[in-house]
Amino acid sequence: MPRIPGGATGVVLALLLAACTGGPGDAASDEEAAQSPADPAFVADNEAWRAERRAALLEPDGWASLIGLHWIELPAHYVGSGATNGIRLAKGPEKLGMLQQQGGRVWLVPDPGAALTVDDAPAKERIELLPDVSGTPTIVAFDEGKGxxxxxxxxxxxxxxVKHAEAASLTGLGPLEYWPADPAWRVQARFVAHPQGKTIPIMDITSRQAPQPNPGAIEFEHGGAGYRLEALEGEDGGLFLVFADRTSGHGSYGAGRYLYTAAPDAEGRVLVDFNRAYNPPCVFTDFATCPLPPPENRLDLAVTAGEKKYRRP
Structure with missing residues (x-):
């Protein structure tokens, strides 16, 4: 999982917003509620996390560097920035090579003048492209490593x-806005484990649905009410939460936000810090395939914490 309109995608977003958001006044009234006082160390810790978040987006191969997502429809495509290519890149060599697919496998035959590399070594022969789901995806570099x-x-x-260090979405990245850091949004939750092997259907922004491992749910209280979120697998035994709330479309991104947690402890306790809720990559680029919140994760709660909606320059 990543650490989103028109057509079918627009329908997905419209349904999501209708299901998970209240009126603009709902989020505003909650935001005006008194926040818990935050000590300087807590604020400084959040500022450091936000700085790291921006630095990651500004990496030459970070999410803001995406310049293309090209679906492979035919057995063979020419690839490059030239107008005669079946897959035309926004940046890069005029002729990059020929893409071939057969039996579920994909290869790239480099053009002699493209100067491609794989693992810093010149790529001149036919290359099999291993996909992201393999765990060891093949990364082909061009434009002297910028692409x-x-x-x-x-x-x-x-x-x-396709990524490029000179993508306009990267070089022109605007400010990231947040609600004020508030310790009241660091909640102690209870992890409720599901039977081993359970999955949950997750739809992405391209309207494609696939089962994802669903190890359990977290239950927590806020403002005297109880809430529940289904969890996906995170990192190092932790949890990945994809959720929408009553700020979605009214202060935060309409299609939801993401949040990682550490692994639950031996008693099933897990700290959920909504101050660390952040926008999916699709906020910054049209070329990501972001998972959307499942129906179970549309909270009847205004989470006035974490990252606000990004406004593209």
């Missing part, structure tokens, strides 16, 4: 994902 292309697999359908 990268790789293969993504979404339910068996494959696409070329």
């Amino acid at each position: 990268q292309l790789s293969l993504v697999d979404r339910g068996g359908r494959k696409a070329l994902r």
Whole structure:
């Protein structure tokens, strides 16, 4: 998982917003409520996290560097920035090579003048592109390393994902806005484990649905009411939460936000810090395939914490 309109996608977003948001006044009234006082160390810790968040987005191959997502429809495509290519890149060599797919596998035959590299070594022969779901995706670099292309697999359908260090979304990245850090939004939750192997259907921004491992749910209280979120697998035994709330579309991104937690402890306790809720990559680029919140994760609660909606320059 990543650490989103028109057509079918627009329908997905419209349904999501209708289901999970209240009127603009709901979020505003909650935001005006008195916040818990925050000590300087807590505020400084959040400022450091926000600085790291921005630095990650500004990496030459970070999410803001995406310049293309090209679905592979034919057995063979020419790839490059020239007008005669079947897959035309926004940046890069005029002729990068020929893409071939057969039996669920994909290869790239480099053009002699493209100067491609894989693992810093010149790539001159036919290359098999291993997809992101393999755990060891093949990264092909071009433009002296400023550009990268790789293969993504979404339910068996494959696409070329293209990044470039000179992407306008990266070089022109605007400010990230947040609600004030508030310790009241650091909640102690209880992890409720599901039977091993349980999955939950997750739809992404491209309207494709796939089962994802669903190890359990977290239950917590806020403002005297109880809430529950289904969890996906995170990192190092932790949890990944994809949720929407009553600020979605009214202060925060309409299609929801993401949040990682550490692994639950031996008693099933897990700290959920909504101050660390952040926007999915699709806020910054049109070329990501972000998972959307499942119906179970549309909170009847205004989470006035974490990252607000990003306004593209």
